[in-house]
Amino acid sequence: MLKAQIYSDKGQYRENNEDTGGIFYNKTQQQLLVLCDGMGGHLAGEIASQYVTNELQKCFEEENLIEPDQAESWLRTTLKRINRELYQLSTDRPEYSGMGTTCVCALVFDEYVVVANIGDSRAYLVNSREVEQITNDHSFVNHLVMIGQITEEEAFNHPQRNIITKVMGTDKLVSPDIFVKKTNFYDFLMLNTDGLTDYVKNKPIQDILNDEDATMDSLGHSLIDIALTNDSNDNISIILAKIEGDKV
Numbered sequence: 324m325l326k327a328q329i330y331s332d333k334g335q336y337r338e339n340n341e342d343t344g345g346i347f348y349n350k351t352q353q354q355l356l357v358l359c360d361g362m363g364g365h366l367a368g369e370i371a372s373q374y375v376t377n378e379l380q381k382c383f384e385e386e387n388l389i390e391p392d393q394a395e396s397w398l399r400t401t402l403k404r405i406n407r408e409l410y411q412l413s414t415d416r417p418e419y420s421g422m423g424t425t426c427v428c429a430l431v432f433d434e435y436v437v438v439a440n441i442g443d444s445r446a447y448l449v450n451s452r453e454v455e456q457i458t459n460d461h462s463f464v465n466h467l468v469m470i471g472q473i474t475e476e477e478a479f480n481h482p483q484r485n486i487i488t489k490v491m492g493t494d495k496l497v498s499p500d501i502f503v504k505k506t507n508f509y510d511f512l513m514l515n516t517d518g519l520t521d522y523v524k525n526k527p528i529q530d531i532l533n534d535e536d537a538t539m540d541s542l543g544h545s546l547i548d549i550a551l552t553n554d555s556n557d558n559i560s561i562i563l564a565k566i567e568g569d570k571v
Contacts, residue, residue, distance in 0.1 A: 340560075341369045343359050347379070348383075350387045359371075367420075368423075370412075371491070379426075382401050382405075394432070398501060402499045409423075427441075429514060438457050439500065439502075441491050446502075447514075449510060449511040455504075459500060461487060462487050462488055463488060464478040464483060484521060513532075516559065516561075518560065543563050
């Protein structure tokens with residue numbers, strides 16, 4: 324179990340905060356971190372992100388022990404089912420037509436984490452030496468990076484960086500990417516929506532998290548503040564989890 328906190332700000336230019344998330348525990352006190360970034364018509368993005376968060380919470384809290392070899396299957400199966408239900412809701416309710424949400428979630432074990440993502444909300448592992456992005460964005464510009472047409476630096480400033488190629492709710496069938504990462508050489512696990520990392524590069528994030536004298540609260544608020552200072556025009560949400568244990 325990690326010491327984890329969630330921080331969220333609607334930002335300077337949005338009327339509503341369509342990001343939702345939480346830190347949840349099952350019946351054996353295993354920990355699931357969830358962050359979603361909704362999109363769609365009036366209020367529909369909020370509906371989509373809240374729906375996925377609530378369903379993941381409900382499913383997880385009903386579980387007993389999830390064994391390590393069950394984690395990938397549990398995340399994949401659960402997210403696929405929730406996506407089908409969200410898609411059906413958007414089909415049945417005209418006011419919710421076209422709504423969707425990203426989702427990144429992390430099931431925490433003692434020395435590693437199992438991460439699932441759909442969309443461009445991200446998970447990172449951070450220490451004093453590196454900021455490792457666990458997830459790969461499901462986005463148009465990331466596709467261009469992966470096929471070598473543009474660099475990561477060009478992607479950061481690309482005018483089409485907000486085009487997402489896969490989200491929950493807009494198609495009946497969707498499957499998450501799953502990643503398994505050892506955590507024992509890192510200081511922080513961070514989940515975030517694109518309101519942070521579309522506007523703040525890795526080095527300033529690492530510099531903030533390397534402040535050993537800062538409290539978790541001040542670190543989280545510093546990350547929000549730097550996104551606002553960099554003129555983020557989106558909702559900004561972060562789950563910051565402190566990894567304890569021996570570091571090399």
